[in-house]
Amino acid sequence: MDVSTMPRSYGVTVPDWVFDELRATPDTLSTDEERMSLVHKLAARNPAEGSGGPFAALVVDTDTGEVVSAGVNLVLASGLSAAHAEVVALSLAQTRIGGWDLGAAGAPNRELVVNWRPCAQCYGAALWSRVKRLVVAGAGPELEQLTGFDEGPMREDWAEQFHDRGIEVVSDVSREQALEVFAAYGRMAAEQGLTVYNARGTR
Template structure:
């Protein structure tokens, strides 16, 4: 019999409870939601869990926070354990199914501190969310952090819109860049591991 692993576990870090202790259950403004995402992203890399990335899923109309996610690639050893994947998976668990746009459910949106990477692009596209809110897009993330976000199409936002997912751009963009710059400073000082695709290396 072949002896193989049969499951793996991805969970939020324990410090999330402390970070959310003073956060109300409802954040009615999109900037308030993004501020929380930036706060989680900044703490996440400082705690050593993974990259400076966070996300949340909210009910768009009410602002009720359904789930949050942070990047836990380093903490788990799982390369797909990105913030959006955690936030969406936990929201789907709470909703009781894979389709966050299903009948009888409120309209959900995903709030992220930059345009999704190629993996999270697909995860968001198929999740059932009806809105995507990003702090920014463009080359700055990769230039600052040195992460490889993958070969995403230039019309990525239009592809969301074509599928009924409204995209809101540039919400607290400078705050996102400030988190990335703080992360890069730590990388340059040798305190942080930047995980990436091998880029063709053996």
């Protein structure tokens, strides 16, 4: 077997503009609304930067409000279907702490903040990361209706499954702002012919 052309690693790089936004942000974000406001800002900017869809996520120290990591959807920029905002944010947080377990005994309480209920892929990624808390702007069909994305076959008791694993779920944080971001993206996609990638094919 010739392995000379087989890649040995893969990865994504968060674009510089994300860090520009973070530098302009206070050192601590005390409330769910403040954290979600930053997520919405990153999510709204991401398609305009050509990185991917209108999605962003933060890993935050729940008690101090310190942002541990930030991720945006980088599927288009990276060419990797797994490079969703939640996966990026969780992976960067794990890289920062030097381990996979974001909820290890004695570790700070950490949470994932994202601008909608995780898709089928990110549902698993959030569970396996062992964050202690999941904060979402909302759940339901509106995201798919407004953007054309396919969120995958999610189970109806998704929130209960998080609870059963010791992960608190907080929903409907700045929900209307999330819907505004998705609607704006839907209009942009239609007007500019943006790639809307999903398992059913490109819209």
